[in-house]
Amino acid sequence: MCGISGYISKSHKFDLKALKAINKKLNHRGPDEEGYFVHQNVGLGHKRLSIIDLQSGQQPMKNDTEDLVITYNGELYNYKNIRQTLISKGVLFKTTSDTEVILKAYEYYGNNCVKHFRGMFAFAILNITKQELFMARDHLGIKPLVYYNDIDTFAWASEISALRETTDFKADIDYYAIDQYLKFQYIPAPRSIYRKVKKLMPGHFMVVGFDGTVKNIKKYWDLKFSPKRKTKQQWLNKLEHSLKTSVAMHTLSDVEFGAFLSGGIDSTLIVKYMTEYLGSGIRTYTIGFKDSQVNETHFAEQVVARYETDHTSVTLDGDALEILPLLVKHYGEPFGDFSAIPTFYVSELASKDVKMVLSGDGADEAFAGYGHYPLWLKKINRHQPNNVFKNNIVASLYPLANKLYPKRYPKLAKPTDKLSNYLRYRSRMDDRSREQLWQAPYKFLIDLHDEIEFLYGEDYREQSEFSRSQYFDIKVFMPSDILTKVDIASMINSLEVRTPITDKTLFELAATIPSELLLKQKNGRWQGKHLLKQLLVKDFDKAFIERKKQGFEIPLEQWLFTGTNFEAIKKRFQAPNGILRQLFEPLVLQQLLDEKNGFKVWLLLVLDEWFMQNG
Structure with missing residues (x-):
């Protein structure tokens, strides 16, 4: 795993020291x-964490004619197949690295090279002959790529915090992005906390001229849901084969590696297939927290016993305020998913032994594992007219409801075809709560048209009712929350995390599985990931398989609202010159403290800490 950076000086005053300053902020990603490579007014920087081809994978890497230069972050799991295909077409290679495969694939296929890749990647290629920069991000958004565009500079990097080192960086705050953060607990791509910093969206590439002009931003891949009819056993066979193949591809490494093991279905499947492929003794890592109401470590112990792993487990006291400054520093913008805390700690634990781990992220999105999927379907069905007469009356009210009461009475709006309604359903802080929170000058942010609706609304409507919720979570929530969380929390510890389930081919397969095989009702309760669970029935008992899904919970309220931590939080919320009092209503802030609303207090704490570090 690596960190990449670079910039184009539009004024043709390139400064290598400035590039090195940007790159230095990525030390943890590539120790x-x-x-470095500099050509006239353009430069590339790279930080490397060596995992494959330890001796000959150095970057930036040039092609034979030295008119193409690449820096690359990620792993290309089908690079050997692509390499053989290119060799058969007469292409010559000097190394065995996947970096050279990407470079030669671009040289041969041009911009369409990305359509041949299977893996996680973010890369930048300088095409000196064409005088342009080609940048791309993987299909599902596993690896990050952000860029800054101003009158004098076009810069890019793996992390937002690195871009702040750009000469004359203009840190103009995007307050609409802050409202999105309060709504979702993260800032959805392509926005960032800064107006001039954008995130390249998953499945996209962009072309920038050496004069800094953005020539093209194009989507090269999208997920299409198209259910196919097969027997349950046929699906199980196909799914197991695909999982085994993906896990085997993701274990390709020249260094020691292991796996995160929470004890949940997803990480258990990863360990199961790692063991089948590599044998017993896989290194596995689990953490728990004292006083946590949810603790799955006993399930992890069952997995350890079943597959005979080399296991390390620790139980931590934890302190949210203690870890807060470090997390805020590296995420580079407000990021409110508090499961970043356990992700950081389990990464720190694993990094003492290995440089790479596998994890089970992506299964909930691909195979409908979240509890909100059946709840959303229930909500939709409650709104469906059950006769023609009712249908005509209700349908006639939809335009009026949308026009007169788009925010106050979302239940009156048609829920089945508008992404905006699902966005309300998935918001962590609803419109009314945010309107009460913001001070008067900022309340207008609530009524701005949601950018996500503009970006994804049409594609959302093309999906089936069941698939629509998955589509949003895969395109927006997963890359901007789940994958960002894992990437940053692990990279702080110089640990590469690979996600065999978050794989283009597996997601394309999952999109063809009928919904009735993803969600099943048992004992009056809907359960997701039905097929995945069936792959474990021979190894574990019913209690293990059919338990209710648990998130990676921490005792957040206890950490925040006891002892000296609560006093410190009160001081932040009540500071007369603090950013919280400048943006938000003091009475509402006090109400959140009085209610001891852990999630909302955490969101605002992260925001306050970010402004303290960057304001």
């Missing part, structure tokens, strides 16, 4: 090596 093994660093490299």
